[in-house]
Amino acid sequence: MRKMMLSTLLVLSIALFSVPALAEGPVKTLPGDITLAQARAVLDAALKKAVEIKVPMNIAIVDAGxxxxxxxxxxxxxxxxxxxSIKKAVTARYFNMTTRALGAVSVPGQPLYGIEASNNGLILFAGGVLLVDKNNVIIGAIGVSGGSVDEDxxxxxxxxxxLK
Structure with missing residues (x-):
């Protein structure tokens, strides 16, 4: 009996909440996400800098999500x-700030002390930076690792x- 009631509720929920969405037409892609072309441009510029300073790097780019x-x-x-490098990029995006800035407020005695243990592990030293488009919209983040934190x-x- 309980299974039948749950099944009925599931079917009714799908019917009630899906029909209006279908009536509005197809889902549209929202602005504010990095394109592959933009990611390649970011990657190329970062790679050029890494070659210039002669430090082999890992470079990760994440989207807005x-x-x-x-x-x-x-x-x-x-x-x-x-x-x-991947965690630096994710950390920057999750908290919409550089990993250097987040690291500064997560040391003992600061309000976010211990935050690095959240979200399956965060990286709190420099090398994670937000990616912002020409309209000042956050579209992703880049994380770099392989050198000193300043080099990263x-x-x-x-x-x-x-992207500027």
Whole structure:
């Protein structure tokens, strides 16, 4: 009896909530997400900076939802930095700030102390930067790892500058 009631509720819910959505027409893509062309431009600019400073890097680009859109690992870049670069990008996007800024408010005594344990692990040192389009809309983030935190951040900033 209980299964039948749950099945009936499920069918009614689908019927009631799906019909208006279908009547409005197809779902439209929302603005504010990085395109593959933009991701490639960011990646190329970041890679150019990494080559210029002669530090092999892992470069990750995530979309507005924090999903991996593009990734590049230079020859000889640390294997352990693959995950770090991706998490830097995701961290920046999840909290809409650079990983350097988030790190500053997450040290002992600060209001976000311990936040790195959330969201399956965050990275709280420099190298994660938001990607903002020409209309000042956040469309994703870039995360870079392989050098010092300052080198990582300089490569990330060079990538982000490609969208301006």
């Amino acid at each position: 924090g999903n991996l859109k593009a990734f590049y690992r230079q020859e000889d870049a640390f294997l352990g930095s693959i995950d770090i 951040e300089s490569v990330a900033l060079a990538g982000a500058a490609a």
